[in-house]
Amino acid sequence: MKKTLIITYYWPPAGGPGVQRWLKFVKYLRDFEVDPVVYIPENPDYPFKDESFLGEVPEDITVLRHPIFEPYALASVFSKKKSQQLSSGIISEKKQSFTERLLLWIRGNFFIPDARKFWVKPSVRFLSTYLKENNIDTIITTGPPHSVHLIGMQLKEKCGVRWISDFRDPWTTIGYHKRLKLTGSSRRKHKQLEREVLRNSDQIVVTSKTTKKEFEAITQQPIEVITNGYDRHGGRATEPDKLFSLSHIGSLLSGRNPEILWQSLSELTREREDFKKDLELKLAGVVSEDILKSIEAQGLKPYLNMPGYLSHEDALKMQRSARLLLLIEINSKETECIIPGKLFEYMVAGRPILAIGPENWDVRDILKDTNTGVSFSYEQKTELKEKIVSCYEDYKRGALESHPIGLQQYSRKSLTQKLASIIHKGS
Structure with missing residues (x-):
């Protein structure tokens, strides 16, 4: 030794x-x-x-x-x-x-x-x-x-x-x-x-x-x-959330504010009555006042669920029950190298990942190589909204799943x- x-x-x-x-x-x-x-x-x-x-x-x-x-x-x-x-x-x-x-x-x-x-x-x-x-x-x-x-x-x-x-x-x-x-x-x-x-x-x-x-x-x-x-913590939750939940676990600090996401969700609640009934936005952890104001400005407060800081075990449960897992990073050259630790737990949770960050974010390649999700830049609002619609249609059919590959290396x-x-x- x-x-x-x-x-x-x-x-x-x-x-x-x-x-x-x-x-x-x-x-x-x-x-x-x-x-x-x-x-x-x-x-x-x-x-x-x-x-x-x-x-x-x-x-x-x-x-x-x-x-x-x-x-x-x-x-x-x-x-x-x-x-x-x-x-x-x-x-x-x-x-x-x-x-x-x-x-x-x-x-x-x-x-x-x-x-x-x-x-x-x-x-x-x-x-x-x-x-x-x-x-x-x-x-x-x-x-x-x-x-x-x-x-x-x-x-x-x-x-x-x-x-x-x-x-x-x-x-x-x-x-x-x-x-x-x-x-x-x-x-x-x-x-x-x-x-x-x-x-x-x-x-x-x-x-x-x-x-x-x-x-x-x-x-x-x-x-x-x-x-x-990631460390193995048992299997997925037997029952996913009933609603179409987009869940973010961890701090959402000022600057990490994806306006294109709030805008897309807001538009879809106005365009589709079924989406309006099914949507849930779950943000666990510290959320800055700037982000809360942006969410409220888009009329999304009725869909917001904020459980506060969760223990690690409860965070893992929330990951496994979510319909979509949100991964969000500040849009800047300096954050291209930031790979949040929760990404790897997200990948083994068995739920698709929707990431928003800088254009050349290191996370983008990891998601692509492991087939665990998609990353969008802050300029890709149209593509992001289309992906949310696609995921929602899969959710309605009971087919919204993740099919990861090559995770053992992590x-x-x-x-x-x-x-x-x-x-x-x-x-």
């Missing part, structure tokens, strides 16, 4: 997609001769919690904890709601209050690379001793938050360990980065830190081909693509085997 230290901010009972990637890797790594030791914050301020993830942590795994200072707790003095939204990534694109502008400016320019930067120095002190005492020579950092990578970089310099940096999302090209009201010097500092991390990592792991290509322009270090994936165990081979390369 090769003992390996994994440094992550997100860990159960944290909820949301950020926790699942490394929880699943840890679950299977020992099947491939890697013994993981996990290092996490002792007192994190997670925006969402999901206690059900605790049951997936291997009982005999070593989990190290060390205190962290969380400035979002101080920000709540100004506005508890706004600080929670900022922590969870909700940045309104419309007119912002003075408090919102102030919090964004402070977040972008005082906390570089992010608000968890204060965990770096104490973690390096604590882990330097632990690595030496336990003869661990390989560490992995996963971000965001990208401040976690600074821990890895300093440990490599101080202890001479082999360092693998895992990027679940890009750094300076992530969609929200340009909305942080950065000064010129702050932008340069982010770019500098990004270059240092990429050039000092012994191995880089990313979740998409586009991110790999982007990073190859910055560093000559080896880069491997390991996407997120199983969590297969992906962990790929990761383990990278870890063993340094042995």
